[in-house]
Amino acid sequence: MKLSVIDFPECNNFDRRLHAARVTDFGGLSIDTIQVNIGLRCNLACRHCHVESSPSRREEMTWDTIVHVLDAATKANATTIDITGGAPEMHPHFKRFVDAARERKIHVMLRTNLTIMLEDGYQDLPEFDAQRHIHLVASLPCYLETNVDRQRGKHVYQESVEVLQRLNAVGYGRQDDLPLDLVYNPGGPSLPPNQQELEVIYRRELESHFGIHFTRLYTLTNLPIGRFMHDLVRQGKARSYEQLLQSNFNVATLDKLMCRHQLHVGWDGTIYDCDFNYALGLASEAGHIRDFNPQQFLARSIVTGDHCFGCTAGCGSSCGGSLADEKDAAAIASRSSCPAATQEALHAGM
Ligand code: SF4
Numbered sequence: 001m002k003l004s005v006i007d008f009p010e011c012n013n014f015d016r017r018l019h020a021a022r023v024t025d026f027g028g029l030s031i032d033t034i035q036v037n038i039g040l041r042c043n044l045a046c047r048h049c050h051v052e053s054s055p056s057r058r059e060e061m062t063w064d065t066i067v068h069v070l071d072a073a074t075k076a077n078a079t080t081i082d083i084t085g086g087a088p089e090m091h092p093h094f095k096r097f098v099d100a101a102r103e104r105k106i107h108v109m110l111r112t113n114l115t116i117m118l119e120d121g122y123q124d125l126p127e128f129d130a131q132r133h134i135h136l137v138a139s140l141p142c143y144l145e146t147n148v149d150r151q152r153g154k155h156v157y158q159e160s161v162e163v164l165q166r167l168n169a170v171g172y173g174r175q176d177d178l179p180l181d182l183v184y185n186p187g188g189p190s191l192p193p194n195q196q197e198l199e200v201i202y203r204r205e206l207e208s209h210f211g212i213h214f215t216r217l218y219t220l221t222n223l224p225i226g227r228f229m230h231d232l233v234r235q236g237k238a239r240s241y242e243q244l245l246q247s248n249f250n251v252a253t254l255d256k257l258m259c260r261h262q263l264h265v266g267w268d269g270t271i272y273d274c275d276f277n278y279a280l281g282l283a284s285e286a287g288h289i290r291d292f293n294p295q296q297f298l299a300r301s302i303v304t305g306d307h308c309f310g311c312t313a314g315c316g317s318s319c320g321g322s323l324a325d326e327k328d329a330a331a332i333a334s335r336s337s338c339p340a341a342t343q344e345a346l347h348a349g350m
């Protein structure tokens, strides 16, 4: 039986807001994508990292579990496997996983931090990725060097520029069949600017200074969890940020939230509604990926919490960028504090 938010008298603020918006059935709508975190090891240790990855993390998915993920994608007719981490390229079976997915005609999306492609043993990745037509989604949280290095570490901006140029050289961001998307997130406790307008600025800056081409820009809202939340608490900004997210709740985002169209598999095979719930240890009721049943998964109730306001604030946020269409986004921007079309959020360092 599918439960609704009104079945729980002690629900969280997000559930209460859903109830006020007359949303009584907050479950799955489709399974387009299986997002899989294959391990927490990363060559970086960014300040905003919600899974708290670093070079010292050792957790990683076994090959048996990877095969269960592939079987689940086939069962659900999911078109895409979205590989994330850590730096997924550091997993010992990364290339084998990609090839196995492509053999099954499954589209592969890869979340890359770019800089891994400069490390010893990983410099062949631009060619490997291009030959398999992997869709690359790369973090570049600002077009300005100081903001990127403050968030991700010294020299990360220059290294990212170098890798983007290498990716352009093999066709990424230039050919339709080699998409290279960039990801922006604010450096501090503010909502992202308007995605389309920021994309224009990124394109202009990266092309004029470095000759870099990319396909699309995604703007993401920082959820108040993980290292980002630790920073907010330390600086006494946690409550005001949570209030900002809650006061910009946008009902137009609800049907497009990533938890409604995909599942997330943690490195140990546990199924979650999204990577944020994974980071918080909020497993879905679906259990382990080896037991995956698409119909049961779609019929589940999504596990929510106050962090969900990070996905529904203003123009909305998902691993594919903002969620509200231009009309919705314009309406929100005109009547709320969503800093669309301003540069303020770009420089809101913490
Ligand atoms: S590159 Fe990504 S996974 Fe690695 S520490 Fe930074 S945010 Fe986390």
Ligand code: SF4
Pocket: 257, 258, 259, 260, 273, 274, 275, 276, 277, 302, 303, 304, 305, 307, 308, 309, 311, 312
């Ligand atoms: S954090 Fe976002 S994607 Fe995850 S369950 Fe909440 S609303 Fe859905």
